[in-house]
Amino acid sequence: MSRATEAATEAAEAFLGEHPVGPTSDQEQRGARFDAGLAIVHFDTGSGGRGWDAGEQPAVDEVFLRAGCPDWSARNVIGLGMAAPTIHAHGTEQQRRRHLRPLFTGEDIWCQLFSEPGAGSDLAALATRAVRVEGGWRVSGQKVWTTLAHVARWGLLLARTDPEQPKHRGLTYFVLDMRSAGVDVRPLRQLTGEAEFNEVYLDDVFVPDDAVLGEVGGGWQVAMTTLMNERVSLGGRPAERGSGAVGQLVAVLRQARAAGRAGDAELDRVMRLWARAEAARLTNIRAGEQLRRGTPGPEGSIAKLQMAESNNPVYDHSMELLGTQALLYRDYTETRPDFAAVHGGSGDVRYDYLRSLANSIEGGTSEVLRTVLGERVLGLPPEPRPDKDTPWASLRRS
Amino acid sequence: MSFMPGADAEELRTHLRKFLDQHADRTRLRQQLDRDSGYDPNLWRRAADELGLAGLATPERLGGSDAGLSTLGVVFEELGRALTCAPYLATIGLATSAVRAACGAEVAAPMLAAITSGTVATLAWDGEWPSGSALRLDGTAITGIAPLVLDGNDAELLLVAARVDGGAVGLCRVEPNAAGLLRTPLVTLDTTRRMSRIDFDAVPATMLAEDAGADLDHALDIAALLLAAEQVGGAGRVLEMAVEYAQSRIQFGRPIGSFQAVKHRCADMLVDVELARSLVFHALHAADADPAAAALESALVRGFVSDAYVACAAANIQIHGGIGFTWEHDAHLYLKRAKAAQALFGSSTAARLRAAALLGVST
16 A cells, blocks of 8 residues: 555544544535545545545545445436536636535535437537526526436536537536426436436526536537546446456356356356456546546546446346346336436346446447547547538538 | 556656667567577667666566566566567566575575576476476486477576476476487467477486475466566557558548448457456556465456457457458467467466356355
């Protein structure tokens, strides 16, 4: 362990000495942790951090998790994974002060209003319009696949402020108060039976000027920060080796072996999946370090692609090892979960298998990510792009 | 704290890459392949003298720099990238690891000092693992056949794992020109890495370490980890070759790399290379911190990295099309290195089943 990591661990332990788990509520304790700069340690002092190297975050998190502090990463997945780094990078001092603390304590849940029915992989083609009015903007449009919108206090909103510009240039990034008049959140049921996502209808919603994040017309650059963090976030948390999906796979394999249904062929296949998942986990740790240091490399897109490409085969093989149990399902009743566990780990392989089919679609399809890697990382020539320099208003859209 | 190589190791990488670009380029590589010896003694000596490469695994008091496995990994990665013909895996990966793992300080010192100043060394055994070596030491003489010895003809320091009077396996040393020793160079699939068959007919041997089976198996695990770093370097280079070609080759009026079919194939190669790199450097970091971790780490890494290198080397040939299938193009040299490296220290499947056993997955 390096000296910096030791110091980080010691600081977290000292904090817990003064603020033990139990006497105060989790929210109060997280507030104190934020004020002590032990929330997101590479953030600036006063913004929940200490300006440390981002590589020290896992050591700090581990101290808190070991002490029994609840893990908020699934309940506020957008807030912690995407909103916080975006606001820290692009927000004004006032926006940082207003949003970062309640985001970290869990008081404010966040959602992301990016995708639309007509703008999926081609996000920059989105059609939600923001029109200038006295003191702010009026926003109208429809967003989709909005995780946790039904419990969210705030939304990261990308909207078109200038349709006469080419598509990447006419966008502005807003922080939307989800309690505003004209915001209508409707459940969107998915193939697992539950409604983890939502459709969000925006009907002439007023957004004040101080809710603009970054520059008017500069929304795409801000969105890039969100998307890069999303990829790292969807690449998976730096969990322990052998935990999560592959942990479940091994458990299912053991049952199958005990029942005489799995030999060396199955074992070899499991270990192939295990090693690939481990490689993806380690690559995501690299990605997290790079991203937090402000030098995002290719690792984020690689890790996101790999987590998707390895998670589904892991559950696919788990289903095979389940035997006839794979013929059944627990319950298709529609529910609206208040957390998003995108990588499974529910304890039910059949549910996790179905959920894993979204991994290669959400947060950038595997096809788009391969193109990103080919063009941005390897420098391969782009496909001909007739839409790139055309005013958005003249583009062909579905 | 990151498990990736630190700043010092990256600086060494920069120097080494420059050195190899200058002294071990493609033309020299081709010339080397036509020679009897598997390496260029001039290059080897300069690498030892100027860059200290031969002493990276030698303790400082013996003139080395004891740089640690992560730094060695960077060196192997670069050697694999350049496809350098040099007995580095045999000398540093196998022999040095064997001496350090098995021998007491006094016995080890002269051998490590010799390696540091440029002596080529290797380890011979007969079997899957050194601890199971079928070579026999009866009294003070070794008898048997080591069918596949890395750089067996070039080695000046010849170490042998032999079963002592039917008991435990010990580490011995024989003189390369000893009576009863026959070294036969073999035609190898990978022409950039030489192997020999060595016949021992009552060859006089010096005992270096008794009951060394477990230590020698550990040395093989270290060698396998360093080989994996070399494989990552090769895989990274074939990716570069594929991308360069996809950028410059025009068909249907545009570079073939602008077609998604080719672009996505290159992206898949990139993914394999970076995942392999994460696994390898994490494993080296872990084995540096705790030598007992080497067995599991090498078992985990080998299957994935070996298969990834073969896949990338084959994809590189495919992306090059017909030109990639020619003798003149270097693509086949990398493919053969990849395919041979996959088979060198046990198969990928064997490694995976071993990893399963070590993880307790198979019980």
